[in-house]
Amino acid sequence: MAALEGPGRAPGEARSGSSTFTRRGVRLYLSLRDRPGTSTEPREARRPPVGRVVVTLGVVSLLTDISSESVASILPLYLTAVVGLSPAAFGLVDGLYQGISALVRVVSGWGSDRTGHPKWVAMAGYGLSFVARIFLLFAGGLAAISSVLAVDRIGKGIRTAPRDAMISAAADPAHLGRAFGVHRSLDTVGAAIGPLLAALILWAIPDGYGTVLVTSLCFAFLGVALLGLLVPSGTGARTPAQAPVPEFRWREVSTPSLRRLLVVAGVLGLLTVGDGFLYLVLLDSTEFDPRWFPVLYVGTNVAYLALAVPLGRLADRVGRTRVLVLGHLALAAAYLCAALPLLGAATAVVTLALLGTFYAATDGVLAAVAGRVVPAHLRASGIATAQTVVVVARMLASVGFGLLWFALGPTVAMLALGAVLAAVVPAALAALGRLDEPAPA
């Protein structure tokens, strides 16, 4: 089996990959409402835990994800059936894009703080991806399609940090984890609808690739329009009282708390390998039919969707850094579970549930913590830095694990990794301490 050396999911990015289910969507909407039974704290009476802005940003991500995932799911078929290319051509360049995206993110985080207008920087990112989709309609050759996808990735890199900064600014500090959970859930719902919509279109119009591309363009446009019209420009913007940011001052961003967060998140990231490896181990150890490979992504997303909000709320209650670090125990358990198929047929299901739990406990929570350990006017820079450190660490982890896999074989390599990760967790817990105390009620 080939090395699937792609890095793991980048934090803050949409669930990349393929189709998902939507059945949790209904439940999610219920949890957005401020239920009477929960408003015991005086804070909640004043301000709903998850405000309109956060939900609107979530819907922006949902629309954008319908757009990107509908195209992503048909791209292999489109390339081979219509453009006449082999999908292999794309595997080669994708790693590069991931790297570009991580770098762009830092720059845009800084730009967002520098201008004091995260909304407009985020708009630029969403807008760029929208423009890339227009060109995708006309792109014919490998070079053209690669460039369009590269631009799309850059747009994704630009928008993530300012958007998370806006969520961080708009949400009630006591319910930050929940706010990010709601945002990430909506995002995942979009990633589920996209491929289903594309499949529906191709079912109705067998060669309707053009319609899929146009539909994708429509949703990308609606995402940009929703952000532009209904997210207040003041969200996360610099207040007159705050000093403007004249230039990027690493000294200001790098508070002792952020540095500690970066070190811990970086070390944990170095022990987090791409999902692809985990799936390969599953395929290797359980005689799993490779045809079900796409379903593995669905399984992870279902768990992620189900747990993002509950774990966000848990993080708000017991401490976000705790949930962030302890979430890695779920990952270690997933490694062990995949490598030692003791559970028989249930192995795959349990592994995927654990992996989804890991992402639910760490993805939004990292942004929630990072946005709170730097001064408010440097929030986007703080979030971007933390996310980039994690992305880069995970890329290194995938490369390193590839070597380990080569030397030790999949089972031993995975067991070793799981053991080291589990051993590091207590130290990480101690190092972070109560870095991000729940705000006093």
Add this chain to the structure above:
Amino acid sequence: MTARQRSVAFLVLVLLVLGAGTAYALGDLHRSREQLSRPPTVPSRESAIAPGGPYLAFRHTGLDSEYGVVALVPLADPAGPRTFTGADCDRVDATRDHASCLVSERGVVTDFEARTLGADWQVEGTAPLPGLPSRTRLSPDGSLVATTSFVAGHSYLSDGFSTATVIRELGGRSYGNLEKFALEVDGSATVPRDRNVWGVTFLDDTTFYATVATGGTTYLARGDLEARTLSTVATGVECPSLSPDGTRVAFKQAGRPGGRPGWTPAVLDLATGARLVLDGESRNVDDQLEWLDEDTLLYGLPRDDEAGVTDVWSLGVAAGAEPVLLVEQAWSPAVVR
């Protein structure tokens, strides 16, 4: 604008965009229905082609009622009228008695299948494929079939790609995934976990050649079905195709003139190791080449100006040879001698 006006403006945009999208979809549906009921623009004939003579089997790619159907033309008149077989195939290879046909059955979950067809082009057997069809070849006597497909074809964008290559006896046992074969790189046995095998070409019913990628290098490997081994014999060779006399391998070489991305056709002499890069063809040739005869190669190329339509080109095996259009609206050529 007030918040209320903004909400109204967004709702209006939603309606406009959904309206425009729906209008486009209906137009596309109409176009698709019309296109799929249109008779082919290329000449065709009902009668079977003359028995006995050599012919070319290929996937017809005209945007018409026969789109994707395998058609046949005599080698004596490749541009002449084609005979449609009724068999739908993404990739096809054929001998006189059998054909291997890889198909994608599209649905909410797309299914991929490897079919073996009889001399009458009716399905004799099927086997599931793990992903998008890539290559297929039959052994010269038609008793073995090799198939290559992409695995995780839906998610390669985020996690790289991988291929699964399997050799089976027609209607018999499978030799399994070639990744499980013992691998010798440059003469020494290795057990790399990151290996990938694709693009099989058969010498006979024991010996075959294929591409093996491991540790970032692509190799031409010689395989032995009885010993279940793969031994590398050259580097930088992708999608090999043995010449009819078995002495040379045509392949696609990474890179194009001027440093552009893609692949260029090339031929390797197995005895001397001499390579001839056929850079008279400067377009991106991403196909497993097929030998028309000892001096000519065939391959499919997509049209730049017409999505979904491809043509089969021929290229002489000689320095500076220029490509010539052989069969229009065609893909996946298979020469039946």
